[in-house]
Amino acid sequence: MNFTHVAAWCGVVYVAFVADIYSRAIVGWAASPAKHTTLVLDALDMALWRRERTGHPVGPGLIHHSDAGSQSVMHRRYCAEGLACLVSCSGRHCSVHSEEQARQVVDALSGRIYTALRDGGLDAEPVLELASSLEEWGMSTPATQELLERPATRLTTADLTRLGESLLRDTNFEPTFALEPRLWATLEHALKVVERDVRARGITGKLRLVTHDWDNGGHAWVEFQGDHHGNGISPITGRDPQTALAAVADAVQETIMELIWRVWPVCATHDLGLHAGWEHGIAIWWCTGNGTHTVAPVGELP
Numbered sequence: 001m002n003f004t005h006v007a008a009w010c011g012v013v014y015v016a017f018v019a020d021i022y023s024r025a026i027v028g029w030a031a032s033p034a035k036h037t038t039l040v041l042d043a044l045d046m047a048l049w050r051r052e053r054t055g056h057p058v059g060p061g062l063i064h065h066s067d068a069g070s071q072s073v074m075h076r077r078y079c080a081e082g083l084a085c086l087v088s089c090s091g092r093h094c095s096v097h098s099e100e101q102a103r104q105v106v107d108a109l110s111g112r113i114y115t116a117l118r119d120g121g122l123d124a125e126p127v128l129e130l131a132s133s134l135e136e137w138g139m140s141t142p143a144t145q146e147l148l149e150r151p152a153t154r155l156t157t158a159d160l161t162r163l164g165e166s167l168l169r170d171t172n173f174e175p176t177f178a179l180e181p182r183l184w185a186t187l188e189h190a191l192k193v194v195e196r197d198v199r200a201r202g203i204t205g206k207l208r209l210v211t212h213d214w215d216n217g218g219h220a221w222v223e224f225q226g227d228h229h230g231n232g233i234s235p236i237t238g239r240d241p242q243t244a245l246a247a248v249a250d251a252v253q254e255t256i257m258e259l260i261w262r263v264w265p266v267c268a269t270h271d272l273g274l275h276a277g278w279e280h281g282i283a284i285w286w287c288t289g290n291g292t293h294t295v296a297p298v299g300e301l302p
């Protein structure tokens with residue numbers, strides 16, 4: 001399967017064609033003025049129909065090879081037909097199968113679009129690729145439809161920016177620590193502030209932020225004396241210093257309490273465990289005793 005475009009006097013025409021690798025004959029083709037995902041399927045249908053009509057229907061022994069761009073469409077279709085497939089971009093059989101792998105493809109393309117939107121230099125390729133992948137996986141949105149229906153060469157930089165941003169919203173994209181190191185730096189700083197409260201109450205032991213290979217969400221975890229508990233902190237928590245401070249305070253509390261087996265930190269007046277929260281946009285420790293009262297900003301426990 002090959003997919004290309006040619007400039008014609010009426011505009012750009014996209015052409016998909018299927019070649020028999022042994023005879024080198026072109027056995028199916030389709031052309032369209034827009035990059036519809038159905039284009040490659042039309043060419044494939046034609047090839048399958050022609051084989052069947054000549055008395056040589058295709059079976060599970062047929063191996064399909066496709067260049068990047070059409071593979072997700074082809075995979076779904078070929079595997080539905082029980083045919084073997086081979087994808088050039090990864091060199092592995094049926095590589096676009098599991099939901100997890102689909103997620104990885106979406107994450108990688110979204111990351112490229114995010115970085116290009118931030119740093120400049122966004123081109124059509126990752127945007128179109130993400131749109132066709134999403135369409136294939138049944139996640140059709142106004143942005144994916146617009147991208148697949150408009151000729152790629154007519155997309156301006158402004159169009160790509162607008163549509164790229166829409167796709168990132170459609171996929172609920174959130175930057176990772178690797179893409180935005182400042183998010184990690186904000187959490188690291190928050191941990192240093194919370195650590196003052198830990199030491200103020202006489203607790204010793206190493207505190208640090210870590211990530212885990214098994215964690216697909218790419219969260220940060222507070223480790224105390226080499227162990228961690230509770231939920232990870234999502235990277236976007238690092239967008240706002242006070243949000244980060246409250247989240248880190250909460251994570252530190254959960255981890256420390258789990259390991260020292262007593263409540264920390266405690267309100268000296270009511271002997272109750274404190275809670276991390278916000279007051280007027282500032283991260284604070286508060287107590288439920290006597291109604292509720294604020295004990296101190298995070299990092300300033302007496």
Ligand SMILES: [Zn+2]
Pocket residue numbers: 267268269270271272287288289293
């Ligand atoms: Zn209290």
